Amino acid sequence: MAKILVVGGSLGGLFVGNLLHCAGHEVHILEKVLGSLDGRGAGIVTHPSLMQALSLVGITLDDNIGVPVQGRVTLDAQGNTIAQMHLPQVLTSWSRLYHLLKEKFPASRYHGGKALHRLEQDATHVTAYCEDGTQFTGDLLIASDGLRSAVRAILCPKAVPEYAGYVAWRGVCDEHLLSQHTLNTLFEYFSFGLPEGEQILGYPVAGLNNNITPGNRRYNFVWYHQAPADNALRDLLTDADGNYFPQGIAPVKVSYKHIAHIRERARKTLAPQWAEVLEKTGMVFFQPIYDVYSEKIAFEKIALMGDASFVARPHVGMGVSKAAEDAMSICNYIEQLGASPEAILAYQDDRLRIGQRVIARAQYLGQYMSAQGQEELKKDLQGIAKRVMAETAVDITTLLQSQDPI
Ligand SMILES: Cc1cc2nc3c(=O)[nH]c(=O)nc-3n(C[C@H](O)[C@H](O)[C@H](O)COP(=O)(O)OP(=O)(O)OC[C@H]3O[C@@H](n4cnc5c(N)ncnc54)[C@H](O)[C@@H]3O)c2cc1C
Structure with a gap:
């Protein structure tokens, strides 16, 4: 059995770490952050591959895994349902x-506070050097260190995140705060709104302590909003004290002025139900939307996976599922070919084209907010609403494996 290093201890790292551990390998996860990562992220759309990976890790898939919805609705600016x-x-x-996966992984092999900053590999081993002066050596290294992957920056510095020109305002609102009208017309659905040049969607998720009982859930929203890179984005990434965070601003640092502005815009441009959700959400924050496109994800004994390999705009709703699929693919080839460069290369053959197609699909879905998408929207709001609902965050496994245009 091999000794395998995983850089990044978030969902992708925990998926591959757990799967390799289950297969009998000695796995060490090196995570930059010391302590729990909890509190990050919000809602996640599940797809069959995500469920498959959880089940392979030995996680029981019962009703507690998430909140079920039966269907989708689109509301117009007046709050009327225009498509279902x-x-x-x-x-x-x-x-x-995160909790399910973290509990499964041996605590003694999850090393927090280990930020990789240098790598070396020779014919037999790969060594990760961390900023605190420690180093780890293994037979293979799997990089699952996210959007701003240090491993990608070392191995292929040209593959950098490209800003898509818009941000996603996000938040989760407690169910018990919402009016009965909003609960009836929005909360129970995967809902959409299509204001000009923008898009909002939302769905119910578990509440505090993963409580999924009615009354204790939350509504997760994602509101895509144009923000040109030269001025608007810079302004958004600047906190109320004038500090600029070009690599991304922490939710608690987002200026109260921007939050006030976005709530005001919600009242003016969105259905009243969405405006209520925005008003009653305690922490409203945003994330700039990026594409990361890779030409190569195998480097001898090192593989890139999850957001370290590709980042697709979230319209496809499959960042976590893709990370889970990458993890299953890596484990499969290590099982077949051993912990070897051949296994890493076979993984690349399996996943490179799929990653590239996911990016293309997400860019296509992003076009619904562009001028072209908006022209169509004005002519046929209901038709576009139906298409957006049918194409956003759905399982596209068959499409990805086919030769059809994406
Ligand atoms: C608005 C929005 C909505 C989204 N919605 C969905 C959705 O509905 N469904 C879905 O599946 N996905 C969604 N995603 C995408 C999803 O969040 C990511 O694709 C997914 O979390 C990828 O996980 P990862 O483990 O690859 O990377 P990350 O979660 O980014 O983890 C990287 C980890 O590496 C660590 N790290 C970084 N640098 C180093 C270093 N030098 N050394 C050691 N450790 C390091 C970090 O601390 C972090 O813990 C959404 C994303 C956005 C922005």
Whole structure:
């Protein structure tokens, strides 16, 4: 059995770490952050591959995994339902998945406070050097260190995040705070709104302590909003004291002025139900939307996976599922070919094209907010609403494996 290093101890790292551990390997996860990562992320749309990976890790898939919804609705600016579709789905949360996966992984092999900053590999081993002066040596290294992957920056510095020109305002609102009208018309659904040049969607997720009982859940929203890179984005990434955070601003640092502005815009441009959700959400924050495109994800004894390999705009709703699929693919090839460069290369052959297609699909879905999408929207709001609902955050496994245009 091999000794395998995993850089990054978030969902992707925990998926691959657990799967390799289950297969009998000695796995060490090196995570930059010391302590729990909980509190990050919000809602996650589940897909069959995510459920498959959880089950392979030995996690029981019972009703507690998330909140089920039966269908989707789109509301117009007045709050009327203009389109509906039946699509049962289970919505879970980042925190729920993190706890389930973290509890399964041996605590003694999860090393917090280990920020990788240098790598070396030779014919037999790969060594990770951390900023605190420690080093770890293994037979393989799997990089699951996210959007701003240090491993990607070392191995292929040209593959950098490209800003998509818009941000996602996000938050979760406690169910018990909402009016009965909003609970009836919005909360029980995967809901959409299509204001000009923008898009909002939301769905119910577990509440505090992963409580999924009615009255104790939360509504997770994602509101895509244009923010040109040169001025608007810079302004958003600047806190109320004038400090600029070009790499991303922590939710607690987002200026109260921007939050006030976005709530005001919600009242003016969104359905009243969405405006209520925005008003009653304690912490409203945003994330700039990026694409990361890779030409290569195998480097001898090192593989990139999850957001370290590709970042697709969240319209596809499959960042976590893709990380789970990457993890299953890596484990599969290590089982077949041993902990070897051949296994890493076979993983690349399996996942590179799929990652590239996911990016293309997410860019296509992002076009609903562009001028072209908006022209169509004005002519046929209901038709576009139906298409957006049918294409956003759905299982696209068959499409990805086909030769059809994405
Ligand atoms: C608005 C929005 C909505 C989204 N909605 C969905 C959704 O509905 N469904 C879905 O599946 N996905 C969604 N995603 C995407 C999802 O959040 C990510 O794709 C997923 O979390 C990828 O996980 P990861 O483990 O690859 O990376 P990350 O979760 O980013 O983890 C990387 C880890 O590496 C650590 N790290 C970084 N640098 C180092 C270093 N040098 N040394 C050691 N450790 C390091 C970090 O601390 C972190 O813990 C959404 C994303 C956004 C922005």
